[in-house]
Amino acid sequence: MVQRYTQLCPVAFGAGAVSTTGDVGKELGFKKVLVVTDVNVEMIGHSQKVIDSLTEAGIATVLFNRCEMDAPDYIVQAGADLVKSQGIDGIVGIGGGSVLDTAKGISALAANNVTISEMLDFSRKMIPLENPSMKLVLIPTTSGTGSESTIIAVINDTKNHEKIGAMTPPSFAIVDPELTLDMPKEITVYTGMDAFSHACEALTSIQPNPHSDILCYDTIERITKWLPIAVKEPNNLEARENLALASNSAGIAFNDAMVHLGHATAHSMGANFHIPHGIACALVTPVILELTAPVYPVKVKKIGECMGLTVNVSDPKEIGQLVANNVRQFMLQLNVPTLKDLKISREQIIGCTNYVANEGLRFLCPVSATNELITELLGQIYDRYQ
Ligand SMILES: [Fe+2]
The missing domain is CATH 3.40.50.1970 (Rossmann fold)
Known part of the structure; x- marks a missing residue:
């Protein structure tokens, strides 16, 4: 091809x-x-x-x-x-x-x-x-x-x-x-997780290419290593350099490969609840990895490996769960708030279904995003990261 x-x-x-x-x-x-x-x-x-x-x-x-x-x-x-x-x-x-x-x-x-x-x-x-x-x-x-x-x-x-x-x-x-040396801790985390989500979605959209894949894996490795360091040491220039490169690389990658259902969902959360884009992107990423693992098991496994995880299962669904849980652990380590922390109820998040269903980016997801599926995913975002 x-x-x-x-x-x-x-x-x-x-x-x-x-x-x-x-x-x-x-x-x-x-x-x-x-x-x-x-x-x-x-x-x-x-x-x-x-x-x-x-x-x-x-x-x-x-x-x-x-x-x-x-x-x-x-x-x-x-x-x-x-x-x-x-x-x-x-x-x-x-x-x-x-x-x-x-x-x-x-x-x-x-x-x-x-x-x-x-x-x-x-x-x-x-x-x-x-x-x-x-x-x-x-x-x-x-x-x-x-x-x-x-x-x-x-x-x-x-x-x-x-x-x-x-x-x-x-x-x-x-x-x-x-x-970026002056960036407060929270903004460092949220923006870093936005770039992380760009890489995960660009790897799992319907139109990735070899160039975007390389940039995305590199982004995931750099963010996993350097984001916690930048949070602890805001003036660490080496950490800031690595995060700046990761963010730019993920941008170049998703300009071609595009983001998909994760960003459609994050946009609905931003429009309805005005929560920062990076938090919304972080919250949706594990669910998107679980959803797309059966389509891209090798890629999702490699995302886990780029995070330093040993993925010793072969069932695509299990790969998705293992890697998604690793991302959730990473989010907890970085104090990414839950929907409950943000005072958003399960009913409210499920109420985003129509917005997501009308968002064009969902068509770039390799799994057909029906209204039922979107509602289920929104519920999982609430239930699986508490
Ligand atoms: Fe984004």
């Missing part, structure tokens, strides 16, 4: 990479840049590093620090309006996943003569926009979403309470692990 794999954009990786933003801006021909961020990233001083580097390279900057959690549509619209009114020709996003998604949304919207509502409606119907997105550089300050290397921006349609995936590719990613 011939399989196709790609990498969306070049990546500059390494400690201090943020200081090369000006050089990257010059390469891309930027004259005036919108620096997209949020007030927290601005307060820590990370966005200033971007502004300094661009200024040194002779590129003018306008700061847009209004990003909010879950990339709301009205913020994307406000950013695009600013781009149009200020004669801006390039965008640099620096921050966590929501900031990067907002920057992506702005780069698509500002290049087209549509409103954000029209753009989201086009995305919902899979209709491409008329013009390609503006040139965009993305710089993550967390190690989780991998958004700097994926084509999808997840934008919150606040009128319809829906998360919509808009297609808008970055031109260049700058991954600087030093920017």
Whole structure:
């Protein structure tokens, strides 16, 4: 079978990479840049590093620090309006996943003569926009979403309470692990588990390829080893480097292989209960491994082995249970909260069934996700991790 794999954009990786933003801006021909961020990233001083580097390279900057959690549509619209009114020709996003998604949304919207509502409606119907997105550089300050290397921006349609995936590719990613040294313990865990889930789902979707598989196994190994170390030693640069590489690798992998039912379910939990994306992803991952083990027993076994587990069973169902339980142990070790801790009842989580059933990502799951199956899986997420 011939399989196709790609990498969306070049990546500059390494400690201090943020200081090369000006050089990257010059390469891309930027004259005036919108620096997209949020007030927290601005307060820590990370966005200033971007502004300094661009200024040194002779590129003018306008700061847009209004990003909010879950990339709301009205913020994307406000950013695009600013781009149009200020004669801006390039965008640099620096921050966590929501900031990067907002920057992506702005780069698509500002290049087209549509409103954000029209753009989201086009995305919902899979209709491409008329013009390609503006040139965009993305710089993550967390190690989780991998958004700097994926084509999808997840934008919150606040009128319809829906998360919509808009297609808008970055031109260049700058991954600087030093920017993640300040990350609080909880965010380190949740973002790390998001990347872990990307790897598990990309390995078990309907369209993996040899390249994405290699990146995913490596991601799982690195996260298992280095996430607990980064939690204990937040300023351990070696741990941060490994997590940054894992997150970016998983992003490159799932941009091709895609995530599936796990993320469809995590999105429903985010939309209904506003729980952080990484927690939702962690909670669904063991259940997804059990579900897909009969389709991919060798792969799920290897996921366990990448975590240091000896998988001495051959029945696919048992492999799934063994590896899933190992992931649950890992989550307990990292203090990932249970649904009960989050004050979400079994009835409430089962109430997500319709949302998941209407989420397009479920079609990328190798097991047909009927409403009955989705309800059963949601119940298991509650029952099996307490
Ligand atoms: Fe994710």
